[in-house]
Amino acid sequence: MHPPHRASVLVLLLPALLAADATLASAATIHVDLADGGDYLTIQEGIDAAAYGDTVLVAPGTYYEHLYMGTAADGVTLLSEAGAESTTIDNQSTYSYSVIYCENVGPDTRIEGFTITGGNTYEWGGGIRADNADVRIASCTITDCRAPNMQGGGIGSDYSSIEVSGCWIEGNRGGDGGGIGVWRGEAIIKENMIIGNVAASFTANQSGGGIYIYCNHAEITDNIIEGNSALQGGGIQDWWSDDMSITDNRIVGNTAGNHGGGIALCHSVCLVTGNIIADNHAGMWGGGGGASVRGDQSAIPAQFLDNVFFGNTNEGSECAIWVWFSGPALIFHSNFFADDTTFEVLVHRTLSADTIDFTGNWWGTDDPDEIAAKIYDCNDDPALLWCIDFSDWCADPSCDGQVTSVEDPPEAAPVSWGQIKSLYR
Numbered sequence: 001m002h003p004p005h006r007a008s009v010l011v012l013l014l015p016a017l018l019a020a021d022a023t024l025a026s027a028a029t030i031h032v033d034l035a036d037g038g039d040y041l042t043i044q045e046g047i048d049a050a051a052y053g054d055t056v057l058v059a060p061g062t063y064y065e066h067l068y069m070g071t072a073a074d075g076v077t078l079l080s081e082a083g084a085e086s087t088t089i090d091n092q093s094t095y096s097y098s099v100i101y102c103e104n105v106g107p108d109t110r111i112e113g114f115t116i117t118g119g120n121t122y123e124w125g126g127g128i129r130a131d132n133a134d135v136r137i138a139s140c141t142i143t144d145c146r147a148p149n150m151q152g153g154g155i156g157s158d159y160s161s162i163e164v165s166g167c168w169i170e171g172n173r174g175g176d177g178g179g180i181g182v183w184r185g186e187a188i189i190k191e192n193m194i195i196g197n198v199a200a201s202f203t204a205n206q207s208g209g210g211i212y213i214y215c216n217h218a219e220i221t222d223n224i225i226e227g228n229s230a231l232q233g234g235g236i237q238d239w240w241s242d243d244m245s246i247t248d249n250r251i252v253g254n255t256a257g258n259h260g261g262g263i264a265l266c267h268s269v270c271l272v273t274g275n276i277i278a279d280n281h282a283g284m285w286g287g288g289g290g291a292s293v294r295g296d297q298s299a300i301p302a303q304f305l306d307n308v309f310f311g312n313t314n315e316g317s318e319c320a321i322w323v324w325f326s327g328p329a330l331i332f333h334s335n336f337f338a339d340d341t342t343f344e345v346l347v348h349r350t351l352s353a354d355t356i357d358f359t360g361n362w363w364g365t366d367d368p369d370e371i372a373a374k375i376y377d378c379n380d381d382p383a384l385l386w387c388i389d390f391s392d393w394c395a396d397p398s399c400d401g402q403v404t405s406v407e408d409p410p411e412a413a414p415v416s417w418g419q420i421k422s423l424y425r
Contacts (some may be wrong), residue, residue, distance in 0.1 A: 027053035034061040043067055043078070043089065050076045052108070060086035066097040066119075074105040080113035084141040084168075091118040098129040098156075099145065107134040107161070119145035124181060125156025126172060134161045141168040148173060148201050151181025151212055163188040168195075175201030176237070177212030178228055187213065190221040199230035199237075206230055207264070208237030209254060217243045229255040232292070233264030234280060244270040251277045259286025259294075259322055261312060265302060267295035273305040277312065284315035287322030287346055290339060294324035294348075303331045312339045319346035319376065323356065323386070331357045334399055337374075338364055344374040345388060353378075353385040362394035366403055 031038030032046040040046045043063050046056040052075035060082045067089065069076065078100075080087035091099045099119040100111060111128065119126035126145030128137060129152075142154040150156065153174030155164060162182070169179045169192060178197030180189060194210045209228030211220060218241060225235045234254030238244050251262045261280030263272065272291075282289045289312035293302060312320045320339035323330070323346070337344045345358065356377075363371045371390055372379070378387040395401040 026051075027055070029055045029057050031057050031059070032063075033059035034063065035059065047073050047076065047078065052076070055079055057081055058087055058114075062088040062090055064090050064092055066091045066094065067100045069100065069102045069105055069109065071104045073102075073109065075108040076105075077108075077110040077112070078114075079110070083113045084115045084139060087113065088115040088117065091120065093118045093120045093146070095120050096122055098123075098125045098147075099127050101125070101129045101131070102133040102135045102160075103131045105133045105135060107136070109134065110136045110138070111140065112136075112138045113140065115141040115143070117142075117144045119147075121147050122149050123147065123156075124150035124158055124174075124183065125152045126174065127152075127154045127169075128156070130155075130157040130160035130162050132159050133157075136163045137165070137167060138163075139166045141170075143169075143171045145172045147175065147181070149175050151176045151183050151214075153178045153181070153197060153199075155180045157182045157185060157187060157215075159184045161186040163190075164192060165190050166192065168193045169197065170195045171197065173198045173200060174212070175199065176205050177208045178230065179210045181208065181212040182215045182218060184215050186217045187215060188219045188221075189223060190219070192223045194223055194225045194228065196227045198228070199233075205237075206232070207239070208233045209235065209256075211236045212239075213237065213241055213244065214239040215241060217241075218245070220244075220246045221248055223249045225249055225251045225254065227253045230257070232256050232258045232286065233260045234282070235262045237264045237266075238268045238270055239266050241268045241270060244268055246270065246272045246275060248274040249276075251275055252279050254280045255283075256281070256286070257283040259283075259288050260292035261289045261314070263291040264288070265291070265293045265295075268302060270302050271305070272303065272307060274307065276308045276310070278308065278310040280312045282314040282322070284317075287314055287317040287319050287324075287348060289314035289341060290320040292322040292324070293330060294322075303333070304335060305331075306334045308336045308338075309344075310336070310338045312341065314341050317346055317348070318342035319344070321345040322348055324348040333357065333360045334394075335361045336397065336399070337361060343376045346376040347378070347384045347386050347388070349384070355387050355389050358388050358390045359392045360394065360399070360402060361390065362397050362399050363390070366393065366395045368393075
């Protein structure tokens with residue numbers, strides 16, 4: 001059989017192309033203005049009047065509403081004229097309502113340029129809730145929102161695909177995920193300020209002060225995650241993710257009452273690379289001021305590569321990195337360690353003998369005895385079974401060279417990494 005002629009293909013595609021052109025041609029801009037200068041006085045009226053491809057353009061002002069973007073709002077862009085500083089949607093803490101509830105919408109649905117405040121829901125997503133939805137959220141300020149019994153004080157996502165970019169998420173509270181909570185689905189979280197959020201509840205895990213992840217795929221990239229708090233995972237908590245990356249973030253000054261002041265991973269396949277993980281703190285009931293890794297890892301390694309661990313602290317077990325029950329697929333390589341703890345890494349509990357790969361890191365010294373003193377493993381307690389392999393350690397802070405013995409080590413570099421110098425010197 002011969003393939004169809006190009007003209008035949010064009011004839012077959014023409015109705016679809018014409019329909020797409022008609023949709024684009026009919027896309028409208030619906031104006032909302034409190035001062036009665038637009039098409040509608042309320043944002044919800046504008047959303048209800050919109051169709052796929054339309055933009056609901058909102059004039060400056062404070063709108064005391066809680067909004068619903070359901071199937072009829074699929075493909076609608078909700079946009080402010082003047083940005084988040086001038087345009088606020090305030091639910092006034094009315095109980096049981098997210099400020100914006102998105103349900104059954106697709107990837108062309110977008111929310112951009114608002115201050116979102118006063119959300120207060122017993123479910124998830126105090127500020128913005130995505131329920132079986134595909135939503136893009138950009139350039140918003142989300143503050144003083146609550147989801148105390150579920151995930152996501154600021155943004156909560158359930159079986160959805162969300163992208164959050166360029167937002168300021170501060171002062172929110174959720175049962176899990178004070179700032180952002182993701183349950184199943186997918187998430188891209190990039191270039192945001194996630195500051196001063198709290199995960200606290202009597203009905204949830206109280207995990208992930210800044211971000212809580214329990215989903216299939218997530219990318220957390222180029223954010224500032226600072227001053228958040230939780231029972232575990234002060235900055236980030238990741239549970240059972242199949243494909244997770246935490247890349248080029250500044251994770252600073254977060255606190256966990258239990259473990260994982262900066263990052264807590266549990267049963268996760270995760271790549272943690274290029275982050276500054278500094279001045280975080282874990283409480284006395286757990287460990288890992290900088291990071292904790294626990295649970296049975298899969299055959300795909302959980303990896304920490306090229307990160308800066310600096311000034312992290314921990315009460316009780318006194319370690320910056322805490323390892324508990326993790327499987328053998330765990331790699332720490334090319335990291336910079338300079339923490340304020342008795343031990344840099346502490347193996348807390350294991351079930352079977354194995355070796356954890358901590359090769360090729362800078363430990364603040366090129367003396368193997370001093371490095372060994374920073375590690376608590378099978379050599380300190382044979383019952384732990386696991387041993388840390390720190391061979392091929394870096395000979396200087398820049399990790400330009402490596403050594404495997406103390407004979408003729410390279411001359412130490414005069415300065416530490418530029419990130420450390422610029423942030424902490």
